[in-house]
Amino acid sequence: MTAPLVTILDDEPAIREMLTEALQEAGFRTMSFGRATEFEAALLQTSPDVCLVDLSLPDKDGLTLVHRLALEQGASVIIISGRAQVQDRVTGLELGADDYIIKPFEPAEVVARVRARLRKNAPMEQAGETAKFNGWTAHFDRYMLIDASGEETAFSHAEGEVLRLFLERPKRLISRASMQETLGGAAGESFDRAMDVRISRLRTKLREDPKNPQLIKTIYGAGYIFLGDVSWS
Amino acid sequence: MTAPLVTILDDEPAIREMLTEALQEAGFRTMSFGRATEFEAALLQTSPDVCLVDLSLPDKDGLTLVHRLALEQGASVIIISGRAQVQDRVTGLELGADDYIIKPFEPAEVVARVRARLRKNAPMEQAGETAKFNGWTAHFDRYMLIDASGEETAFSHAEGEVLRLFLERPKRLISRASMQETLGGAAGESFDRAMDVRISRLRTKLREDPKNPQLIKTIYGAGYIFLGDVSWS
DNA sequence: GCGGATTGTTACAATTCGTAAGATTCCGGA
DNA sequence: TCCGGAATCTTACGAATTGTAACAATCCGC
Structure with missing residues (x-):
């Protein structure tokens, strides 16, 4: 049983590194991307268990991406955004995101929220026969x-x-x-x-x-x- | 197809009312409790789909309750707490909570997060796009x-x-x-x-x-x- | 070992989808 | 209105991808 795969999509390299380090230390496999197109290309190869997505992307609308991800891929999506308005959070969650974390964030909390998603995603795998x-x-x-x-x-x-x-x-x-x-x-x-x-x-x-x-x-x-x-x- | 049941456990009546109103307006059935013992008694009768739980309870330790809920009942648990420390959030999520909302909160966001939980709880019924x-x-x-x-x-x-x-x-x-x-x-x-x-x-x-x-x-x-x-x- | 089931491999058929090329349409100028 | 060039539509073809029938290798119980 391989470790769960968490993808990181954010245009800031510093944030990608911070998250990668924290998640790998917690025992997850990670893949990080700076642009939506790269990320989408990678989705054709593997299916991540949890996707961390920054909404302010250079090349694509983040919300549309989140919507597609949640619906088609069925993976858990956690939005990480600098936009702190309640309305942003509500629409993000309404469009299919599973969680919404506001920058700046603590890596420890991100890890905890990723774990929470995995925990609820998993029970099917150990379900009956x-x-x-x-x-x-x-x-x-x-x-x-x-x-x-x-x-x-x-x-x-x-x-x-x-x-x-x-x-x-x-x-x-x-x-x-x-x-x-x-x-x-x-x-x-x-x-x-x-x-x-x-x-x-x-x-x-x-x-x-x-x-x-x-x-x-x-x-x-x-x-x-x-x-x-x-x-x- | 009855409406999903959301329970509210909080010792402040004002918050109970606020949440009850917002959730019912969103189309959910609600039950609210001021003490953990009442809540536990009710659990013997019905099984809620989502449980909102305040950690600062007069008669019982909230975290233990959350742990039990998540483990035994299998329901989604959302903690609503005034404690804003990262450590609180991490341990809350680690103990089995699905989400952690900090007071003061916007009712609209709570509703959105409840919906997000329900969506993932019944992933098989999700109608295609x-x-x-x-x-x-x-x-x-x-x-x-x-x-x-x-x-x-x-x-x-x-x-x-x-x-x-x-x-x-x-x-x-x-x-x-x-x-x-x-x-x-x-x-x-x-x-x-x-x-x-x-x-x-x-x-x-x-x-x-x-x-x-x-x-x-x-x-x-x-x-x-x-x-x-x-x-x- | 023998007979049957399972599974990989091969070969060929079918499908998808981009490219090329000719046909068609559009639009400004005569 | 008519004409010519450019843009667009359509058809046909071919490379890559996928489906499946047939065969071969392997495994297992008797």
Whole structure:
């Protein structure tokens, strides 16, 4: 179990360094960016657990970015801003941010708030061994898929890994790279096609229409998104 | 689908009233308590979705209560405290609180933070991002366009980027340059044709009459304007 | 070892999306 | 009104990406 990944997006290098140091000392992996475009590029490779975002960015509107992040990525977003007005905080939170920290801040408090986010994000990962989604029930302990009519279909270990990854991050873009990372371990060269095959086989077990998949969507050049309302138990 | 329940635990009646009023106006059910023992008694009957807790209680240690709440009940806990020291905040968050608001506070911000907690508590029910315009419905999460008669058309990621850009700035001129910037990133020279093709393909999916486009209007020498009454949800 | 299931690999089909190139449209000047 | 150049639209093609069927390697219980 690797350490949680926290991203820092701020145009001031001094703040990036301060946060990086504090977070790494607290045991987190960090990545920091000075511009929104760099950050967005990196999002295609990995999916962070918590994103710290400064609103005053040189190249993009921070609030729009926060909105997209919260909605698409589903990651926890903490705004760090110099704007202290109540209205700023309210709109920031309303747009999907999970927390709003005002500059100047204490690194210790930022760390504590990051931990609070992770704590609430995590419980799903240690949840039970069954998950329901869109009429299906997945029993990971028995390697069984049950559809709405009660019919059972067995799935293999490799298929289960992919399915679990999807069910733990529903409605979020999962990049091909981060998929290889959490699954296959060492990402080989031509090995990457194995990923496609796994997903293909999983899709047939979920009876997806190849022309028009409803649950596992492919994002050309980026990765996959699992749609479906998941509830673990 | 009943309204979420928010509990208020504070020994000052004025604050209880202020919060109760603001939260009820925001559409929440509320219960308020002046003493920890009353609150604990109530917990045996119902399980709140979010708990607002003041740390300075007459009859019990607030931090211990917060710890118990977070651990056993699994509910979201927001501390409201007059103690502004960083150390207080850190230990409060460390003990399981989800947020820490310092007195004096704005009711609007409290409501926003309560909403933020609820949003993350029920992440699976979050409806995808959709926009309606002129009989069409765009589901950005499912990459689907639905026309007035209910017929579905899939759109690709690149097409979705363009569509989103239009829907976020309806009835405004969008210059070619700003389009390249928000989309393709580096604005090249001969790349600008790619933009045209994207728009062309999007127009076909929107069944635009090439001679007389109703939705995506070209402004010769300037850019594009998306006409259409957009409403997001 | 044998039969079956699982999983990676390969080869080829299908899709996406940018580029090129010709067709079309726009607009100012004659 | 007509003309020419520039801007834009559309179609076709191709490179890169992804889907999947078929085959091969591996594993496991009997």
